[in-house]
Amino acid sequence: MDVRIFHGQNRVAQIDPGDRGLAYGDGLFETMRVHRGGIPWLDAHLRRLRHGADRLGILLPDDTLLRVEIASACANQDSAVLKLIVTRGTGGRGYAPPDPAQPMWLLSLHAAPLPMQDVSVVWCGTTLAEQPALAGLKHCNRLEQVLARREVVAAGADEGLMHAATGHVISATAANLFIHDGGDGWLTPPLDRCGVAGVCRDWLLHHAPARETPLDRPAVLRSSAIFLCNAVRGILPVRRLDAREWPESAHLRALQRQLAAAHPGLN
Amino acid sequence: MDVRIFHGQNRVAQIDPGDRGLAYGDGLFETMRVHRGGIPWLDAHLRRLRHGADRLGILLPDDTLLRVEIASACANQDSAVLKLIVTRGTGGRGYAPPDPAQPMWLLSLHAAPLPMQDVSVVWCGTTLAEQPALAGLKHCNRLEQVLARREVVAAGADEGLMHAATGHVISATAANLFIHDGGDGWLTPPLDRCGVAGVCRDWLLHHAPARETPLDRPAVLRSSAIFLCNAVRGILPVRRLDAREWPESAHLRALQRQLAAAHPGLN
Numbered sequence: 041m042d043v044r045i046f047h048g049q050n051r052v053a054q055i056d057p058g059d060r061g062l063a064y065g066d067g068l069f070e071t072m073r074v075h076r077g078g079i080p081w082l083d084a085h086l087r088r089l090r091h092g093a094d095r096l097g098i099l100l101p102d103d104t105l106l107r108v109e110i111a112s113a114c115a116n117q118d119s120a121v122l123k124l125i126v127t128r129g130t131g132g133r134g135y136a137p138p139d140p141a142q143p144m145w146l147l148s149l150h151a152a153p154l155p156m157q158d159v160s161v162v163w164c165g166t167t168l169a170e171q172p173a174l175a176g177l178k179h180c181n182r183l184e185q186v187l188a189r190r191e192v193v194a195a196g197a198d199e200g201l202m203h204a205a206t207g208h209v210i211s212a213t214a215a216n217l218f219i220h221d222g223g224d225g226w227l228t229p230p231l232d233r234c235g236v237a238g239v240c241r242d243w244l245l246h247h248a249p250a251r252e253t254p255l256d257r258p259a260v261l262r263s264s265a266i267f268l269c270n271a272v273r274g275i276l277p278v279r280r281l282d283a284r285e286w287p288e289s290a291h292l293r294a295l296q297r298q299l300a301a302a303h304p305g306l307n
Numbered sequence: 308m309d310v311r312i313f314h315g316q317n318r319v320a321q322i323d324p325g326d327r328g329l330a331y332g333d334g335l336f337e338t339m340r341v342h343r344g345g346i347p348w349l350d351a352h353l354r355r356l357r358h359g360a361d362r363l364g365i366l367l368p369d370d371t372l373l374r375v376e377i378a379s380a381c382a383n384q385d386s387a388v389l390k391l392i393v394t395r396g397t398g399g400r401g402y403a404p405p406d407p408a409q410p411m412w413l414l415s416l417h418a419a420p421l422p423m424q425d426v427s428v429v430w431c432g433t434t435l436a437e438q439p440a441l442a443g444l445k446h447c448n449r450l451e452q453v454l455a456r457r458e459v460v461a462a463g464a465d466e467g468l469m470h471a472a473t474g475h476v477i478s479a480t481a482a483n484l485f486i487h488d489g490g491d492g493w494l495t496p497p498l499d500r501c502g503v504a505g506v507c508r509d510w511l512l513h514h515a516p517a518r519e520t521p522l523d524r525p526a527v528l529r530s531s532a533i534f535l536c537n538a539v540r541g542i543l544p545v546r547r548l549d550a551r552e553w554p555e556s557a558h559l560r561a562l563q564r565q566l567a568a569a570h571p572g573l574n
Contacts, residue, residue, distance in 0.1 A: 045324060055323075057322060057413055059322075060453075062322060062394070063392065063449075064447060065332025069330070134456075135455075135481055136459070171434070173451070173454055180330065180331060181450045182330075182331035183446055186404060189403045190364060190404060205437060
């Protein structure tokens, strides 16, 4: 694994054992698709990161340095995934954030995922707790997703859909969910109480006939087409959800073509 | 900081940048009071750790090796704090737990905290999300406590009380809460939906006239005495909660004496 670790402005050799990311998950991350040496959605990823850092009060590394290091890590990579973690940095024992704090940040390069076809999905029993203070953010407190993902692996499925404790359907463990509205549009759950506001989801809300609306389980099952999406894999049409099966959808193929035209890595 | 890092059975020089504790807070921790070269409540800490590891499916290090290393880290320490973190270990990108996994564990020694008197407490606006799958565990997803602790620091208080989203009072940011029941006993909130089941709380529930019952804000304010507790500081009588003040309590002093007799480090 190609890894670069920084503390503030300085490249360092290792993770500090007192890092607050390790102690408390006190950090944020971005998982970005690399295509032909660059990251097509870099600005959107850094915008979301900045929003999360503002909400949590985490200092971000210098933007110019961050972009230089990201560009350097991606150079010569035709197709890959670049993960960025930014933590609040090193702190003493105890929850109180250190002041001043120097962020720790880490770039790691990974192989691009294999294409996924005939995606099969199950319902996860692990729910998403409602926490408006953290909702939407791609923070590093991810035990719910880890537990849900264990269920997906045990079921032999590709992904799993998660509910909020209230019963609303929110997302997959590592992707957002859209369902066809029966006309020309798409629906995705609002994420003001839990869930991660994905970069691909955000692109679709701005560039496709898609809007937020609360979804329950019957709405998902009734829909004529459903898909998952994230910034690494793009749009993943769901073929099966337990006993429910969906045929190919012309609407969905059209949306995939639209996305591929805007982001050539996601085709 | 005196730190020892292990991967499975082996002592290693540094944290793996792919550690799942850093990526997802996918781990557990224990914060233990060291007294005269030993940890009086070691068995209780390791019991709680084992319970958490069972619930999360995290492999624990070998018990004998763990105890040997803990004893070695504490030797010659008259009064200190020993923190243990155990994570699921190193994993690839993605939430699915690696299988097989080797736990990463880390022991760090810290100075004992200064005694705290006339403890002042505020109400935190940050709530605790309800998640039965994680409730009670001392896991490493602690962003709620970090955000709440920022409020405590901003208010210039010593600690802060947190509610569940439902309005029930649960605990302080890093301590459990007990209130006097008006007779000979003490009440503390149940922790089946959120909160951390502290080792000192557990001792009190088994050795003092104390029981679990849901508490709301008026019950706390009406009580004739309230205290916080944890395994590092023992019992901390609360003197002030916003405008509410409490005088010294004979009941509370008696309970402190009982605890000090059982655990001489906590007096």
